[in-house]
Amino acid sequence: MADEKFLAASAKHPIVAGHAYKYGTAGFRMKADLLDGVSFRVGLLSGLRSRRLNGQAIGVMITASHNPAPDNGVKIVDPMGEMLEQEWEAHATRLVNAPSDQELLDTYKALASQLNINLSDPAKVIVGRDTRPSGHSLVTALADACAATNIQFTDYKILTTPQLHYLTRCINTEGTPKAYGKISEQGYYEKLSEAFVRALRGKKVQGQLIVDGANGVGAPKLNELLKIIPKDVTGFDCKVVNDDVLRPEILNLDAGADFVKTKQRAPPKPQPIPGARGCSLDGDADRLIYYWVDPESGFFMLDGDRISSLNASFIGDLVRSAGLEDEVRIGVVQTAYANGASTAYIEKHLQLPVVFTPTGVKHLHHAACQFDVGVYFEANGHGTVVFSQEAIRLFREKEPQSPAQKEALEVLAACADLINQTVGDAISDMLMVEVILAHKGWTLKNWATTYTDLPNRLVRVEVGNKDLFQTTDAERRLSHPPGAQDEIDQCVRKYTNARSFARASGTENACRVYAEAATRGEADELANKVAACVQ
Numbered sequence: 287m288a289d290e291k292f293l294a295a296s297a298k299h300p301i302v303a304g305h306a307y308k309y310g311t312a313g314f315r316m317k318a319d320l321l322d323g324v325s326f327r328v329g330l331l332s333g334l335r336s337r338r339l340n341g342q343a344i345g346v347m348i349t350a351s352h353n354p355a356p357d358n359g360v361k362i363v364d365p366m367g368e369m370l371e372q373e374w375e376a377h378a379t380r381l382v383n384a385p386s387d388q389e390l391l392d393t394y395k396a397l398a399s400q401l402n403i404n405l406s407d408p409a410k411v412i413v414g415r416d417t418r419p420s421g422h423s424l425v426t427a428l429a430d431a432c433a434a435t436n437i438q439f440t441d442y443k444i445l446t447t448p449q450l451h452y453l454t455r456c457i458n459t460e461g462t463p464k465a466y467g468k469i470s471e472q473g474y475y476e477k478l479s480e481a482f483v484r485a486l487r488g489k490k491v492q493g494q495l496i497v498d499g500a501n502g503v504g505a506p507k508l509n510e511l512l513k514i515i516p517k518d519v520t521g522f523d524c525k526v527v528n529d530d531v532l533r534p535e536i537l538n539l540d541a542g543a544d545f546v547k548t549k550q551r552a553p554p555k556p557q558p559i560p561g562a563r564g565c566s567l568d569g570d571a572d573r574l575i576y577y578w579v580d581p582e583s584g585f586f587m588l589d590g591d592r593i594s595s596l597n598a599s600f601i602g603d604l605v606r607s608a609g610l611e612d613e614v615r616i617g618v619v620q621t622a623y624a625n626g627a628s629t630a631y632i633e634k635h636l637q638l639p640v641v642f643t644p645t646g647v648k649h650l651h652h653a654a655c656q657f658d659v660g661v662y663f664e665a666n667g668h669g670t671v672v673f674s675q676e677a678i679r680l681f682r683e684k685e686p687q688s689p690a691q692k693e694a695l696e697v698l699a700a701c702a703d704l705i706n707q708t709v710g711d712a713i714s715d716m717l718m719v720e721v722i723l724a725h726k727g728w729t730l731k732n733w734a735t736t737y738t739d740l741p742n743r744l745v746r747v748e749v750g751n752k753d754l755f756q757t758t759d760a761e762r763r764l765s766h767p768p769g770a771q772d773e774i775d776q777c778v779r780k781y782t783n784a785r786s787f788a789r790a791s792g793t794e795n796a797c798r799v800y801a802e803a804a805t806r807g808e809a810d811e812l813a814n815k816v817a818a819c820v821q
């Protein structure tokens with residue numbers, strides 16, 4: 287009977303034959319019309335994962351982030367709001383690629399027995415989706431999988447990716463000393479608003495902030511949050527633009543954090559106001575980039591590296607003011623894409639350790655958790671700051687020896703509540719940046735003068751088979767194909783202050799080449815030469 291139910295449900299959600307599905311850094315992401323069967327099967331896998339973890343809730347987010355509107359994606363969130371454990375990515379890939387309904391059932395059972403999962407144990411799955419129209423039917427496919435395999439299922443409807451991560455963690459920590467917040471979207475807004483007020487500690491945000499919502503889910507959600515942030519207390523004057531989620535075709539179109547970062551210019555619409563403080567979210571609100579258009583010098587961007595060093599500098603000062611520098615170890619995590627000038631600034635000026643990991647949030651997050659305070663951002667604006675339980679305890683319980691120490695401890699505790707502990711969250715990161723600028727009394731220009739970026743260039747190279755390109759040393763060197771790295775080294779040696787690397791993209795069939803050098807012209811030239819090496 288149970289098998290029949292399973293097979294009947296599966297028959298309603300076939301996968302598209304002839305396509306090799308792979309769980310990558312963004313989960314399963316592709317054209318939405320390929321995803322119905324994938325979503326069904328992800329539902330099955332999430333149920334297995336939940337049963338494996340004693341019935342804890344597993345999250346599923348349906349989004350294709352900054353990709354064009356016709357794309358979509360399905361991604362699994364682990365109980366503490368983290369990315370799916372790496373070993374399970376292979377299980378997901380295996381289950382999704384089963385060629386028929388019967389083979390799907392066989393694989394499902396085989397996985398259960400291999401992983402010691404009792405299929406009659408309770409399981410819980412929650413889902414959220416961005417504003418893409420295709421999301422609705424993908425949720426139905428997921429719900430059908432849950433119904434067919436007795437999984438308790440909750441649809442939280444339209445959310446930002448970080449909100450879904452937040453809810454997953456809240457559910458699994460409810461009633462414990464690690465309780466993360468109220469299990470509702472409103473609870474998320476309340477937590478952020480309250481922490482924002484506490485972190486500002488009477489300081490006021492100066493001037494208006496214009497937020498480009500990429501015509502995605504972040505825009506209406508930020509507007510919800512703004513309804514409850516007290517403007518009189520915080521001074522926070524925030525205007526959301528590109529907030530049209532009713533015309534799906536304009537999602538991420540000439541707007542959003544990915545557009546700004548890759549095109550290195552402000553969204554053309556609405557026309558930028560010279561001097562205004564601006565920032566862009568991406569299509570699911572987990573990336574953030576700041577910028578302004580200077581009346582004299584033009585566009586200036588403050589990317590993930592800048593957000594990282596700003597956070598590290600602020601938290602470093604607070605930890606010292608709180609007298610905790612011996613107890614709280616702060617570290618920064620970067621990827622090979624981090625501008626060399628940012629690394630030098632953090633290591634030499636802020637005197638903080640920097641560790642490198644491969645691209646992809648799961649790697650950075652994991653490395654950041656090795657510190658008491660781990661600051662991690664990818665240059666593309668995805669990141670957060672994670673605090674250990676012990677650090678949070680110290681912020682709350684250490685007896686202050688002076689009013690200055692008291693203030694530092696209180697601001698640190700508030701920051702730990704303000705910054706999303708589960709995953710990079712553009713809205714929470716943005717509030718954090720606003721808090722730091724208010725405390726430092728800085729404009730974006732002040733922030734920008736902390737260091738000067740090395741000129742750099744990123745190019746995408748079409749290759750026959752990207753899997754030939756294997757990396758080592760946190761993706762900074764190629765181990766395969768043989769000889770390729772030597773060629774790259776030879777190119778780099780011809781320039782001063784230069785660095786370059788090539789890596790296979792995790793999200794598309796191409797290689798990416800990054801180069802930085804002392805001048806714009808040299809960076810461009812080097813990128814092109816290295817691109818020629820991998821072509």
Ligand code: 16G
Nearest residue numbers: 311312645646647648791792793794
């Ligand atoms: C994914 C990653 C992002 C990374 C990007 C690199 C997560 C949640 N997202 O979008 O962090 O920067 O892939 O793409 O991990 P690429 O491999 O195509 O260069």
Ligand code: ZN
Nearest residue numbers: 351568570572
């Ligand atoms: Zn995103």
